[in-house]
Amino acid sequence: MSSLPRWLARPLFYLFLGVYAWLLVLPLLSLVSASFRTEADLFTPGLLPPQPTLEAYREALAKHPILRYLLNSLAVSLAITLGVLLTSATLGYALARVRFAGQSLLFGFVVGLLLIPDEVTFLPRYLLVQELGWINSYWALIVPFLASPLGIFLMRQFLKSLPQDLFDAARIDGAGHLRTLWYVALPLAAPALGALGALSFLGAWNMYLWPLVVINQNEMKTAQIAIAQVQSVEVSSWNVVAAAAVLVLLPTLLAFLLAQRAFIRGIALGGLKG
Amino acid sequence: MINAKNSERNLQNSIPTRRIGRLGEGLEVALLLLPALLLLLVFTVWPTLNAFWLSFHRENLLGTERDWVGLANYAEMLRDPAFWRAVGATFLFAAIVVPVQLLLGLLAALMVARPFPGVALFRTLFFLTTAVPTAVAAVAWGWYLHPVGGTVNRWLEAVGLPAQPWLTSPELALPTLAVVTAWAGVGFTAILLTAGLQQIPEDLYEAARIDGAGAWRQFWHITLPMLSPTLFLVALLTVLTSLTAFGQIHLLTRGGPMESTTVWIYRIYQDAFFNFRFSYAAAQSVALFLVLLLLAALQFRGLGRRVHYE
Incomplete structure (x- = not known):
């Protein structure tokens, strides 16, 4: 590379960059393309739809309660995000800035919980939620995830790093403590909270296995598992499936484009459930 | 709100409110700790322990009761x-x-x-x-x-x-x-x-x-x-x-x-x-x-x- 003259290296770099980006994004572009086609046009070659139409979107929205699915996902994700921010800030603050008996033990406990993956707890958790009568309810989708060991850990580390003078x-x-947390710690923690919020929201929005097992009523489904539903109904109408998938993609895509910094920081910080 | 009042009183006169301040602090710490802890205990710790417990059992045909089977599942x-x-x-x-x-x-x-x-x-x-x-x-x-x-x-x-x-x-x-x-x-x-x-x-x-x-x-x-x-x-x-x-x-x-x-x-x-x-x-x-x-x-x-x- 160093042997290439500069006037050639630059364009080559951009060419390679462009081709690579194009290849990475192509599966999504072809999905978007399918969503603007009629079923008859589905197999017409070319990336651009021959006769772009919103027919598939109209059909997807008419035959499936997609807005309801999206609203379910939004409500669940927002509730989880708020809950995680609240429980992480409070317990994180207590672990970082309050002195009480058994504090280091408690911190060790939280760190220990970091090692327990959802995939191990989901079966007994399902039985628990069933016993509570929460199957097919928002409770089942939200309450088990309101406290996150990772969030608590990250907030504790962040609050610990603030200068003691402020708290004095x-x-x-x-x-x-509550006033100090609200007026001193949280304003300073805004970037950390934003990152944690983005991470939690993304994680909640992406949940798949859990909603799949606790929800079987159609109108309670989250957008993720609703896609499986739409796909099993619209077996060969790929344009309708694609339209539904694009509608489910839009919220996270917009959130990512608008709050890219928070997303990137959240992923760089926690990175557990990308 | 209680806490806000306490701290205001604290400012005015530190000696008589000292005990109340202490009590308030205990309550505050409880408020900081309990919600997150309870959630973690109920929805993470308990299911984790229960996963082990379940794995040593086997359900009967109706799926209503579970009998201890030791390591049989493993x-x-x-x-x-x-x-x-x-x-x-x-x-x-x-x-x-x-x-x-x-x-x-x-x-x-x-x-x-x-x-x-x-x-x-x-x-x-x-x-x-x-x-x-x-x-x-x-x-x-x-x-x-x-x-x-x-x-x-x-x-x-x-x-x-x-x-x-x-x-x-x-x-x-x-x-x-x-x-x-x-x-x-x-x-x-x-x-x-x-x-x-x-x-x-x-x-x-x-x-x-x-x-x-x-x-x-x-x-x-x-x-x-x-x-x-x-x-x-x-x-x-x-x-x-x-x-x-x-x-x-x-x-x-x-x-x-x-x-x-x-x-x-x-x-x-x-x-x-x-x-x-x-x-x-x-x-x-x-x-x-x-x-x-x-x-x-x-x-x-x-x-x-x-x-x-x-």
């Missing part, structure tokens, strides 16, 4:  | 060829996902780690798959690899090769799913590796350039050694996620054809929810847990180190 000053001003 | 598991097929498929799957995803992600990261005109656009494109839900990725590839209309088979036919039954042949389905999984993880890998590359001090490269080292030697002697802790961490994370891949398999092959893509977690899902053998499935999930635990412990050491650096 708050104490001298007579602020209790 | 003994059965070790003799069950279906279980071993699933384990084999899982590791084969991971063995394809991890190198493919790391290579694709590293290539992307190497190109966008340093700024150049237009870098923001290419970062967005390379990191984009992180925003693609698993189910959407699966559908996109289901169409991309379609036996008739799929782009990949079109290309094969264009160069005179036969179209391939990517997802419907027992030989090809698992590797194909592995590539789909690696593609879906490229953004994730690229983000972590880009962050790792950006931490390598620029002066190392300058010194190497002064010494006359070309791009290739810089890569081998600076980039790769300096990046290796991050690479190790990302590799472990990728192993972990690939060992528990589920959504794309459920959507694209349902564990088939001929159970060729029935991986460990898929086996657990089927035994629990289709064969109604919950405790047998629990035993398999405990076994999976032990494998993941080993890897997660390694990963945790990496995570702890990274957080210290930051």
Whole structure:
């Protein structure tokens, strides 16, 4: 590479970059292309649909409660994200900034929980949720995920890294822990909270196995498992399946494009469930 | 509110409110601790313990009661060829996902780690798959690899090769799913590796350039050694996620054809929810847990180190 003259290296670099990006994005582009085709046009060669039409979207929305699925996912993901931020901030603060008996033991406990994957707990958790009568409800989708060991760990590490003076000053001003957390720690933790929020939202939005087993009522399905539903109904109508998939992609895609920094920081920070 | 009043009183007169302050602090600490702790105990700790408990039991025919059977589930598991097929498929799957995803992600990261005109656009494109839900990725590839209309088979036919039954042949389905999984993880890998590359001090490269080292030697002697802790961490994370891949398999092959893509977690899902053998499935999930635990412990050491650096 170093032997190439500079006037040649630059264009070659861009060419390679462009081809690579194109290949990576191509499966998505071909999905988008299929969603704008009629069923008759599905197999017409070329990336661009010969006669672009919104017919597949109309059909997907008319035959399947896609907006309801998306709303389910949105409600569940937002609730989980808020819950995780709240429980991570409170317990993280307690572990980083409060002194109480058994604190290091508790921290060790949280760290230990980091090692337990969802795939191991989902069967007994299913039995528990069943016993609670939560099958086919938002409770089942939300409550088990409101506290995240990773979130607690990350918030604890972040709050621990803040200078002690700030907390001393708050104490001298007579602020209790809750006020200190709300007025001193959280404003400073805004970037960390944003990253954790993005990570939690993405993780919740992507959940697949859990909603699959706790939800079997159609109108309670989240967008992810609804795709499987749409696919099994629209066996050969790939344009309709593609339209449904694009509709499910749009929210996370928009969120990613708008809050790319928070997403990237969240993934770089926690990176457990990309 | 109580707390706000307490602190105001605290300011006015510190001596009489001292005890109230103490009491308030205890209440505050409880408020900080309890919600998260209760949730963790009920929805993580209890199910974990229960997974072990279940694995030592077996349900009766009605599925209403469970009898203690000791290690019988484990003994059965070790003799069950279906279980071993699933384990084999899982590791084969991971063995394809991890190198493919790391290579694709590293290539992307190497190109966008340093700024150049237009870098923001290419970062967005390379990191984009992180925003693609698993189910959407699966559908996109289901169409991309379609036996008739799929782009990949079109290309094969264009160069005179036969179209391939990517997802419907027992030989090809698992590797194909592995590539789909690696593609879906490229953004994730690229983000972590880009962050790792950006931490390598620029002066190392300058010194190497002064010494006359070309791009290739810089890569081998600076980039790769300096990046290796991050690479190790990302590799472990990728192993972990690939060992528990589920959504794309459920959507694209349902564990088939001929159970060729029935991986460990898929086996657990089927035994629990289709064969109604919950405790047998629990035993398999405990076994999976032990494998993941080993890897997660390694990963945790990496995570702890990274957080210290930051």
